Amino acid sequence: MKNLDLQEIRKQLDGIDQEMVALFEKRMELCREVAEFKIGTGKPVYDGEREQQKIDSVTGMVEGEFLKQAVRELFTQMMTISRNYQYKQMAENGLKANHSFQPVKNLKLNGVRVVYQGVEGAYSHGAALNYFGNEASLYHVTTWDDAMKEVELGNADYAVLPIENSSAGAVTDNYDLLMKYENYIVAETFLTVNHALLGLPGAEEKDIRTVFSHPQALMQCQEFLNSNRSWKQISVENTAVAAKKVILEGDLSQAAVASETAGELYGLKVLRTQVNTNKNNTTRFIILSREAVYQEEAGKISLSFELPHKSGSLYNILSNFIYNGVNMFMIESRPVPGRNWEYRFFVDIEGNLSHASIQNALKGISEEGRNVRILGNY
Numbered sequence: 001m002k003n004l005d006l007q008e009i010r011k012q013l014d015g016i017d018q019e020m021v022a023l024f025e026k027r028m029e030l031c032r033e034v035a036e037f038k039i040g041t042g043k044p045v046y047d048g049e050r051e052q053q054k055i056d057s058v059t060g061m062v063e064g065e066f067l068k069q070a071v072r073e074l075f076t077q078m079m080t081i082s083r084n085y086q087y088k089q090m091a092e093n094g095l096k097a098n099h100s101f102q103p104v105k106n107l108k109l110n111g112v113r114v115v116y117q118g119v120e121g122a123y124s125h126g127a128a129l130n131y132f133g134n135e136a137s138l139y140h141v142t143t144w145d146d147a148m149k150e151v152e153l154g155n156a157d158y159a160v161l162p163i164e165n166s167s168a169g170a171v172t173d174n175y176d177l178l179m180k181y182e183n184y185i186v187a188e189t190f191l192t193v194n195h196a197l198l199g200l201p202g203a204e205e206k207d208i209r210t211v212f213s214h215p216q217a218l219m220q221c222q223e224f225l226n227s228n229r230s231w232k233q234i235s236v237e238n239t240a241v242a243a244k245k246v247i248l249e250g251d252l253s254q255a256a257v258a259s260e261t262a263g264e265l266y267g268l269k270v271l272r273t274q275v276n277t278n279k280n281n282t283t284r285f286i287i288l289s290r291e292a293v294y295q296e297e298a299g300k301i302s303l304s305f306e307l308p309h310k311s312g313s314l315y316n317i318l319s320n321f322i323y324n325g326v327n328m329f330m331i332e333s334r335p336v337p338g339r340n341w342e343y344r345f346f347v348d349i350e351g352n353l354s355h356a357s358i359q360n361a362l363k364g365i366s367e368e369g370r371n372v373r374i375l376g377n378y
């Protein structure tokens with residue numbers, strides 16, 4: 001008996017769904033006409049005011065919070081699909097997302113000037129050597145900000161900056177610098193980072209009272225460092241500066257957390273190897289240029305945008321990736337300076353600026369987000 005009831009209900013549901021699909025098709029056909037109108041008049045696809053009116057009107061047609069919320073979600077989704085349909089048509093009419101990036105076969109690597117932050121022996125130096133080898137002329141500056149400035153001024157062709165570590169996460173200061181300067185990410189390189197505990201040639205681990213390193217490196221070695229409760233952990237500019245400090249101050253109770261290479265360079269003794277918690281500790285470095293170029297084979301795009309402090313705003317903007325079949329690798333958020341509780345999002349997606357799906361997604365993002373910037377395709 002029950003089974004029959006269910007079958008009967010399902011039959012009715014099928015009938016309703018059929019009507020809904022037919023109406024949805026009609027709605028999309030009208031949206032196609034809207035797109036034609038917008039292509040003709042140059043109006044943007046996204047009209048936030050109209051969408052709000054629509055949501056207010058349809059939620060007003062039902063009773064009760066549950067149904068109001070359901071109808072809100074349903075229509076938000078439908079309008080998102082409608083926007084994506086319209087962006088697709090714009091792209092087919094040659095109206096692509098605006099960007100000034102030029103494709104190149106290969107990046108210029110020979111005889112270039114490359115800047116990194118820190119001193120010789122710092123991990124950034126290792127990353128620069130990793131990517132550019134010995135052909136380039138490498139030099140260093142004191143801060144990450146200075147490295148970005150060198151590129152902007154044209155003193156360096158490229159800067160090498162750490163952006164993410166597999167155990168400590170994002171290097172947030174460098175995300176902020178991506179906003180401060182108009183330099184572009186043209187490549188990335190990965191460096192396995194193994195920290196050693198380094199002391200004076202005459203020191204033993206039992207003599208140590210103070211450990212110097214970069215805050216990220218200290219964080220990456222928390223398990224080992226915290227097991228020595230009496231040790232004072234002191235942050236300095238970078239790991240190589242820590243090593244230099246230990247040798248210059250000549251105090252047996254001081255140690256540095258830095259690479260073994262830095263230890264050799266400054267004449268320190270390895271008191272313990274691999275003190276990092278994660279033994280696969282890897283840092284991702286980005287290579288920045290002032291030229292907006294991308295290699296034809298590039299497969300990753302970094303972009304940033306800001307969103308208002310409003311329910312669903314992130315969900316809506318990310319739908320531009322979903323409906324274009326674009327895979328997202330990473331998302332990171334940073335506060336927007338001067339605007340409490342509003343965020344700037346940094347997103348890495350899979351793809352190349354020449355792909356139609358990417359152009360569609362970027363067209364949507366650039367209409368719906370604020371201060372949208374393509375940071376690079378590499």
Ligand SMILES: O=C(O)C(=O)C[C@]1(C(=O)O)C=C[C@@H](O)C=C1
Nearest residue numbers: 034045046047050051079082083
């Ligand atoms: O009315 C429009 O301008 C449309 O493009 C249609 C529509 C919708 O699907 O209802 C889609 C996108 C706009 O942001 C607003 C509304």
